[in-house]
Amino acid sequence: MKGFTHFISATAIATCIPGAAEYAVNNTSYIIVLGGVFGILPDTLDFKLNRFTHKYDELYDPGENPDPNDIAAVVAKWLDVAYAEKRSVFLHLHTIKVGADLWREYLVRFKEDSREIEVEIGGIVNTGKVPVPNSAPEVRIIGRAKVSCDFKQNYSTVTTVNIFSGPSFGFVPKNNAIDIQFIPWHRGWSHSLTFGALCGIVVWVIVALCTKNWLYPGWMFAAVVTFGLWTHVLEDQLGHLGSNLFYPFTKERSEGFHLMHANDAIPNFLTVWLSVAAIFWNMYRVLPQSDNTQIHINGLRYLLYVVIIPVGLLLIGAFIAKKKSSDQEEIHRPEEQEEEVAM
Amino acid sequence: MPFLMLKVFLSTVAGTLVSIVIGCLPAMHVYNVATLFIVFYAAVSKSVLGSDPYVMMPFMMGLVVGWAILNTVPTVFLGAPDESSMLMVFPTQKYLMQGRGYEATALTAVGALGGVICLLAASPFLPKIMPIARRVVGPNIFWILMLIIVYMVMSEFPKGGDHGDTRLARLLDAWKSLSAGILTLLLSGWLGFILIRKPITTEYAFSNIMPAFIGLFGVPWVIQNIISGTEVPKQYFPKSIDCNGFIIFRGVSAGFLGGFFAAFFPIVTGGIGGLLAGHATAQSDERSFIISQGTSKLVYYVGAFMLFFVPMAHITRGGLANMLQTMFVPRTMADYYMVIGAVAISGALAFVLLGVMSRATIWLITKIDYRYASIAALLFMVGIVFGITRFQGLLLMTVATGIGMIPIVLHSRRSNCMGVLLIPVALDMAGYGPAIAKFMGLI
Amino acid sequence: MKTNKGISCPSCGRFVGAHDRCPYCGTGLQKRVSLKSLRYISLIVAIVGLVCLQLMAMSRETPAKEISSITPAMNFAYIKVKGIATRPMKYYRTGDKVSSCYIYLKDKTGIMRVTAFRQVAEKLYNKDIYIVAGDEVEVSGKIRVVEGDKISMTLEVPDHLKIKHKDYGKPQNTAAKSKVNHKKQIIKLSDISANDVGNNVLVEAIISEFSKPREGSKAPYRLIIEQEGTKLPVIFWQNTFSRIAMPEKLVSGSKVQVEATVGQYRDKIQLRLKRSNNLIFLKAEAVAAKVKNKKSKKQILTPQEAFEQPKGSRITVRGKVVDVFFPGENSRAPNKIYFETDDGRIPVVFWPSRVVLSQEQIPSVGAEIEVNVTVSAYKENKQLKLSRASNYKLISAGREADKPEKSKFMPLDELWDAQVGSFVKLKGQTVKVYESQKETAPFKIIVADNESNTVTVVAWPDVWNSIPESKRPKVGDKISLKGKVKKYKQRKQIQLKRAEDIIWN
Numbered sequence A: 001m002k003g004f005t006h007f008i009s010a011t012a013i014a015t016c017i018p019g020a021a022e023y024a025v026n027n028t029s030y031i032i033v034l035g036g037v038f039g040i041l042p043d044t045l046d047f048k049l050n051r052f053t054h055k056y057d058e059l060y061d062p063g064e065n066p067d068p069n070d071i072a073a074v075v076a077k078w079l080d081v082a083y084a085e086k087r088s089v090f091l092h093l094h095t096i097k098v099g100a101d102l103w104r105e106y107l108v109r110f111k112e113d114s115r116e117i118e119v120e121i122g123g124i125v126n127t128g129k130v131p132v133p134n135s136a137p138e139v140r141i142i143g144r145a146k147v148s149c150d151f152k153q154n155y156s157t158v159t160t161v162n163i164f165s166g167p168s169f170g171f172v173p174k175n176n177a178i179d180i181q182f183i184p185w186h187r188g189w190s191h192s193l194t195f196g197a198l199c200g201i202v203v204w205v206i207v208a209l210c211t212k213n214w215l216y217p218g219w220m221f222a223a224v225v226t227f228g229l230w231t232h233v234l235e236d237q238l239g240h241l242g243s244n245l246f247y248p249f250t251k252e253r254s255e256g257f258h259l260m261h262a263n264d265a266i267p268n269f270l271t272v273w274l275s276v277a278a279i280f281w282n283m284y285r286v287l288p289q290s291d292n293t294q295i296h297i298n299g300l301r302y303l304l305y306v307v308i309i310p311v312g313l314l315l316i317g318a319f320i321a322k323k324k325s326s327d328q329e330e331i332h333r334p335e336e337q338e339e340e341v342a343m
Numbered sequence B: 001m002p003f004l005m006l007k008v009f010l011s012t013v014a015g016t017l018v019s020i021v022i023g024c025l026p027a028m029h030v031y032n033v034a035t036l037f038i039v040f041y042a043a044v045s046k047s048v049l050g051s052d053p054y055v056m057m058p059f060m061m062g063l064v065v066g067w068a069i070l071n072t073v074p075t076v077f078l079g080a081p082d083e084s085s086m087l088m089v090f091p092t093q094k095y096l097m098q099g100r101g102y103e104a105t106a107l108t109a110v111g112a113l114g115g116v117i118c119l120l121a122a123s124p125f126l127p128k129i130m131p132i133a134r135r136v137v138g139p140n141i142f143w144i145l146m147l148i149i150v151y152m153v154m155s156e157f158p159k160g161g162d163h164g165d166t167r168l169a170r171l172l173d174a175w176k177s178l179s180a181g182i183l184t185l186l187l188s189g190w191l192g193f194i195l196i197r198k199p200i201t202t203e204y205a206f207s208n209i210m211p212a213f214i215g216l217f218g219v220p221w222v223i224q225n226i227i228s229g230t231e232v233p234k235q236y237f238p239k240s241i242d243c244n245g246f247i248i249f250r251g252v253s254a255g256f257l258g259g260f261f262a263a264f265f266p267i268v269t270g271g272i273g274g275l276l277a278g279h280a281t282a283q284s285d286e287r288s289f290i291i292s293q294g295t296s297k298l299v300y301y302v303g304a305f306m307l308f309f310v311p312m313a314h315i316t317r318g319g320l321a322n323m324l325q326t327m328f329v330p331r332t333m334a335d336y337y338m339v340i341g342a343v344a345i346s347g348a349l350a351f352v353l354l355g356v357m358s359r360a361t362i363w364l365i366t367k368i369d370y371r372y373a374s375i376a377a378l379l380f381m382v383g384i385v386f387g388i389t390r391f392q393g394l395l396l397m398t399v400a401t402g403i404g405m406i407p408i409v410l411h412s413r414r415s416n417c418m419g420v421l422l423i424p425v426a427l428d429m430a431g432y433g434p435a436i437a438k439f440m441g442l443i
Numbered sequence C: 001m002k003t004n005k006g007i008s009c010p011s012c013g014r015f016v017g018a019h020d021r022c023p024y025c026g027t028g029l030q031k032r033v034s035l036k037s038l039r040y041i042s043l044i045v046a047i048v049g050l051v052c053l054q055l056m057a058m059s060r061e062t063p064a065k066e067i068s069s070i071t072p073a074m075n076f077a078y079i080k081v082k083g084i085a086t087r088p089m090k091y092y093r094t095g096d097k098v099s100s101c102y103i104y105l106k107d108k109t110g111i112m113r114v115t116a117f118r119q120v121a122e123k124l125y126n127k128d129i130y131i132v133a134g135d136e137v138e139v140s141g142k143i144r145v146v147e148g149d150k151i152s153m154t155l156e157v158p159d160h161l162k163i164k165h166k167d168y169g170k171p172q173n174t175a176a177k178s179k180v181n182h183k184k185q186i187i188k189l190s191d192i193s194a195n196d197v198g199n200n201v202l203v204e205a206i207i208s209e210f211s212k213p214r215e216g217s218k219a220p221y222r223l224i225i226e227q228e229g230t231k232l233p234v235i236f237w238q239n240t241f242s243r244i245a246m247p248e249k250l251v252s253g254s255k256v257q258v259e260a261t262v263g264q265y266r267d268k269i270q271l272r273l274k275r276s277n278n279l280i281f282l283k284a285e286a287v288a289a290k291v292k293n294k295k296s297k298k299q300i301l302t303p304q305e306a307f308e309q310p311k312g313s314r315i316t317v318r319g320k321v322v323d324v325f326f327p328g329e330n331s332r333a334p335n336k337i338y339f340e341t342d343d344g345r346i347p348v349v350f351w352p353s354r355v356v357l358s359q360e361q362i363p364s365v366g367a368e369i370e371v372n373v374t375v376s377a378y379k380e381n382k383q384l385k386l387s388r389a390s391n392y393k394l395i396s397a398g399r400e401a402d403k404p405e406k407s408k409f410m411p412l413d414e415l416w417d418a419q420v421g422s423f424v425k426l427k428g429q430t431v432k433v434y435e436s437q438k439e440t441a442p443f444k445i446i447v448a449d450n451e452s453n454t455v456t457v458v459a460w461p462d463v464w465n466s467i468p469e470s471k472r473p474k475v476g477d478k479i480s481l482k483g484k485v486k487k488y489k490q491r492k493q494i495q496l497k498r499a500e501d502i503i504w505n
Helices: A003-016 A020-026 A031-053 A068-084 A193-211 A218-237 A265-285 A299-331 B002-024 B030-045 B053-070 B072-077 B091-097 B101-122 B126-154 B167-197 B210-227 B245-264 B270-280 B286-307 B318-324 B333-367 B370-409 B414-430 B433-439 C033-059 C118-126 C175-179 C285-295 C303-308 C461-466
Strands: A058-060 A089-093 A096-099 A102-111 A116-126 A141-146 A151-153 A158-161 A168-174 A177-182 C078-085 C090-094 C097-106 C111-117 C136-146 C150-155 C161-164 C200-211 C221-227 C230-236 C255-265 C268-272 C279-283 C314-325 C335-341 C344-350 C368-378 C381-385 C392-396 C423-434 C443-448 C454-459 C478-488 C491-495 C502-504
Touching (some): A003 A020, A003 A218, A003 B126, A003 B270, A020 A031, A020 A265, A031 B126, A068 A089, A068 A102, A068 A168, A068 A177, A265 B126, A265 B270, B002 B053, B030 B318, B030 B370, B053 B072, B053 B101, B053 B318, B053 B333, B072 B101, B101 B245, B101 B286, B101 B333, B126 B167, B126 B245, B126 B414, B167 B210, B167 B370, B167 B414, B167 C033, B245 B286, B270 B286, B286 B318, B370 B414, B414 B433, C097 C118, C200 C303, C221 C255, C230 C255, C303 C314, C314 C344, C344 C423, C454 C461, C454 C478
Parallel strands (some): C230 C268, C344 C381
Antiparallel strands (some): A089 A168, A096 A102, A102 A158, A116 A141, C078 C136, C090 C097, C136 C161, C200 C221, C200 C255, C255 C268, C255 C279, C314 C335, C368 C381, C478 C491
16 A cells, blocks of 8 residues: 555554543653654655665666567576575665666566566656657567576566666575565564564554653553554555565565556555544544533434445445446557566 | 625635736745735734625635646646766656656646536535544644654665665665765754744744745755756647546545645644545556545645635645734634635636746747756845745755755655644654754754 | 747647746747746745735834723734733633633723633643632733624733732732722631621632542532631532632642631531632642642552542552441452441442452551552442552551551431441430330440530440440440441441440540
8 A cells, every 4th residue: 555545544543542542632742652653654754764675685776778589588597596596595686767767668577487577668657657659669679588597486476677766686595496586675573463562562662752651651651663664564465475474484575455556546545535534533532621612513414424434435436437447448458467576 | 796706716716816827937936825825914914904704715726726727837847857966757757858748738638627626515514624634633633643754764765775886785775865865854854943943033933934845845946947957848739638537546646645645644744644545445447546636635735725714624735824813813704615615716826827927938948048947046036035944044044955856856745845734844843853952952 | 729939839839838947948038027027026926025024013012092992893913901800710621621701801991801712721721820809910812803893812821821819918000900899808807707708818728638429319519628727618509619710729738718607516616618719729730749749650658549430440558548438258248358448338339259468568557558459339338449469568557556547437417428438436425225125126325416406326236246345335424436327227227346445435
């Protein structure tokens, strides 16, 4: 899911921790903010730290005039190295920036059946991934390279390299074949339930030392932090990539539930909407009522007007939109599906 | 009664027409110009002419609506991206460089019109919802503002870090822009603390923040335009815009959510609201983004002013409402419906005017160098700051310009400059402000 | 576009955009001077400029202004105003927290309101800051001007409120002071006499007792204030009490300033407080101590304090036992140990099946016990519920000598419906005795007080017959008695439970 979705849903969870919302108001405490912080922290760690500190065997730059055969050969070479040397190999493919807002696109296809890497050079796209008219090559420019071992790409068999930073791959020997792990620096230790629990314990100790009370409010801060981080991990688990849930006890990411993509608008917006509804309700729940300004919100009406009706309308709208787009897709269905990961 | 309605109508139209001048000049903010009108109105109200809120309020609403729509013109046409100084290019700038500036203004106008419709549709419910929302959210605003600050910092994406011989080199390269963002936020927060505790001028303290805002946002943009090495390509006038109902719906709804969020919460601006809404709705389409920016900007400025008129809600958001409350506090539903009428009238008028002004601007930039418009705007801004706050204001504006230039030259988010209000207000609300101010030797 | 100077690398030809050094080949790139220099200029101007602004701000004094000179254009200015308080400072609360406080300030030129919110108000409250009309106040804060030139100031820092309390003992001769209405001088409690009835007086004293009427009662709230050994009751009604901002300060030890009307009730002088604003807390060492105590784990309350706790409170009470009621194993009624309070007796209630006390632990009248109990109510009468034997502690065994020397007698005209079901002590003169003619009817004694208020005291034949003949009250006898308030045919009566509940004066 998107960073904001993680952030706001973890904030909502924080307001649901018994006593936390009340504690925030009564003590002008930023305890709820901690929920949001730890809700987005796993991605912050990955995209601002792990991504740059990850050790690669090669950072490959295709150059301004890329040769697809070269790219395919590099990918195939490192697959072979991983197999031959029985070790994990990490490769990063750079994007090709040709203007402040322009990028040369290329596709990398992992053909498992034919043990082949195929690279196709595409046209120029802008940062919105909108193709620049007449920029695509007049004839398809495709390069291929053979791989000497079996390999398996779990995430997607086609990777489109276009904007910002390019993709990274981990080639991990497994069962006499190579397991291709997409962006291996992502969703590792930072996305584990154990890391969430550890953060909770650390925060608990800090709060306990500050307040000189081992139990309260330390447990509440710990719960906000742990559940905030776990919310992120569990939300990510709904997607394709999955996370390394019990690092260091587990070494690899467990596969996601394949229910959605990180960039899907409807699940993201739905989560945000429900989170905001929950936050508002929890704020109302702990509202200090004074005699002259008492307010009352009917819970059932709130549920109906703020949750059921808007969510129902959204789902109906999404269904109609999906139906329309699938009708169009039937005419222009691409041969393969493309994948990408969003923060 | 008909006379009153005529008065309101004419005042609204007058405000909208005046907004043409303000809206089409680069970096000219409606609040800065409104300051002049308010000073003038305050002077007039003490003369024999007296004061008439039923002239002033619709006039101001016309001014705000008109500006929020027409300000698209300089944003699109006078902001040509200089690739040698910019890492990122905004969608409207892309459109301009593709010769589709007119289309970009049309998309923004569609968004703004969508915003007007949404506000009108929401207006019957606001008197019922807003007092409750204000009461419920009130005790929590301090942490919500901190939540926004934290998100702004944590969600900024590193620009760079892809190339480098070592891991450390890549990390440092990536953190250049991130650090610049944090530095901008902290420096502007520092500036805000000084301004709030020790205003530069006591006599015109209501416009105390004005030189800082001009310095943080207005002047850097004008400087960027002036030094830009880019020529604006020939612009085309398409008969239709490349857009469909779903894109409009998505853009308008995201913009409305963001704009209204910003209008309701103190200190949060339309830009921040738009950013949050864009992330919340997983926006990726450029057209949808441009539309949402149009909606967000309108809903933020107009919505904030409209909330001032919601009976029983006691919501004073945005610079204009804060300035006007010294002269008039609306209380009745009649006042509320008066401004809603003004929103509808000026919204429709400004929408029509936007097409005309876009064409006029396109004609103008082919005739004269648009940098002259930027220079004129810079002179006007310096003049207005000096006129109200004298040399101290100019000094403040210069310092603020230095801070406002950091995100431009070091490629971070400009919204970090909002730290000027976000940080001191959020900390003040949580009760930490005085302690920090004391530590800083300000009190 | 790529022809622009500085956007492509002269060495490798790649697009480099805003980079200073080619990210691909590492070649240093020549940029337009304006772009490069702008980066340094921005940073220098921002940082050096901010330092200068900071130094300027630090060296600048907050400007002092007269109220009339504040204009709408000064909205949000941070200024200093000196003036005299026109009303006492008032604290407001939301829930159990101090949410704001207000001061009205007047100088030679105008009047304005100063408000402190949340933490600032709370800090002022915790520091026991008080202001009374006439105090000299200097305050710095942020100015707000709203429609109609209504000026208000927000106090942002507690230290920015400086108060010089007016001296009541000296004549008021400064020009500024003479403009404020503070003609009243503080007088001693001992100086108040029947001649002052109907007059308004201003007194400063320490609270020695505070009692609330029972729920549903129409009796007033009663505050006993003390000064140099002189005690006077201050009475006020529910509507006044509900407006007192800090009712928890109404405890023994709080110093108050009271402006009230002198009244007389049953030949006794009392002060009648009509407005909550006329009661100001001046000093609250005792309160502060109590507040701190509340935070400590074990706060031991007196029976009177226990009586004032809300229902549901978990409290520890220590006090002397004034009565014990153990109905026996076969009874369905709970055991009761009574404490005495100003508002009558309050029982510690427990079920013998759940709380088993050894014979040594059972208190006698006069014993001191400590119990950890929950405040509850039975038929709208407060009681203290004991749920575990471990929550009971016998501090000292009772002796006859420890019996309360002075009983508090309930005035007959203060017998309210709310007291039905509770035990009260009365004293008066027997004016009539009705002997029962049958087993199912009680004996009745009509007791009257000095004000000719009467109450019927009933005793069932078994109780009446257990009273020695010589000790049975006769018409004209002055007696004290203890009994349970009952209601019969819409009239209240006192039921004697035991023969020894009749005490001869």
